[in-house]
Amino acid sequence: MRSIWRGAITFGLVNVPVKLYAATEDHDLSMHQVHNADGGRIRYQRRCEVCGRVVDFQDIDKAYDVGDRTVVLTKEDLKSLPVERSREIDVVEFVPGSQVDTIRLDRSYYLEPDGKSPRSYALLRHVLADTDRVAVVQFTLRQKTRLGVLRVHGDALLLQSLLWDDEVREADFPSLKAEVELNKRELDMATSLVKSFESDFSPADFTDDYQAQLKQLVDAKLEQGESVDTAATFGESEEDEGDGEVIDLMEALKRSVDANRAKKKRA
Numbered sequence: 002m003r004s005i006w007r008g009a010i011t012f013g014l015v016n017v018p019v020k021l022y023a024a025t026e027d028h029d030l031s032m033h034q035v036h037n038a039d040g041g042r043i044r045y046q047r048r049c050e051v052c053g054r055v056v057d058f059q060d061i062d063k064a065y066d067v068g069d070r071t072v073v074l075t076k077e078d079l080k081s082l083p084v085e086r087s088r089e090i091d092v093v094e095f096v097p098g099s100q101v102d103t104i105r106l107d108r109s110y111y112l113e114p115d116g117k118s119p120r121s122y123a124l125l126r127h128v129l130a131d132t133d134r135v136a137v138v139q140f141t142l143r144q145k146t147r148l149g150v151l152r153v154h155g156d157a158l159l160l161q162s163l164l165w166d167d168e169v170r171e172a173d174f175p176s177l178k179a180e181v182e183l184n185k186r187e188l189d190m191a192t193s194l195v196k197s198f199e200s201d202f203s204p205a206d207f208t209d210d211y212q213a214q215l216k217q218l219v220d221a222k223l224e225q226g227e228s229v230d231t232a233a234t235f236g237e238s239e240e241d242e243g244d245g246e247v248i249d250l251m252e253a254l255k256r257s258v259d260a261n262r263a264k265k266k267r268a
Contacts, residue, residue, distance in 0.1 A: 012092035018116040024109040
């Protein structure tokens, strides 16, 4: 794994140098779209809805829609904001892990000791384990201030980013407020059903059948020769790749020349 961030956990006068790693990854097969007639790649262009031209990244600004008005924010506008460049995971408080609702959990990251001595890292890990608490922290990642919790995961410290309070919706459904009476027989039968399914959770016992079957389908098509040359799906080479507007213009010019020649021959 390659670290995506380096900094330090800070609480009080304690400083714990760490490296940050993504703790999860997507195992889905990466697929792209092609034309069903010839297998050519489908391209998506950044086309302006006002002038109709394809726009380069360097010419794109961001905007916020406020109803009947839109506020355009230039790169200079965004640079004027006090961008957070802190390299600290600042511990705010230590709380019981049960108080952190799992609906708030977002992304997970492993923390590795970074430095000559892992002593401070080990100290924090043992304190969290012994007190059965998690550390509520604030940190900055990819120019965004984030809230998170720091917990022990095996031999490592695990940082999990949290959704902000206003990002979590309430389950405010009228149907949940209706009073429902359950009789003893129903409760006993439901409890019996639950007990018949009781077990200890083992993630390794579960597999993504769809992705496994998709991989088998791809392998089978390769073995049967049902594939095309990847380079051919791109059409023109990267060296010849041009702006969509230029390609359209060249095609229009060519058609105009051909039409003019045909007209002269008829004359």
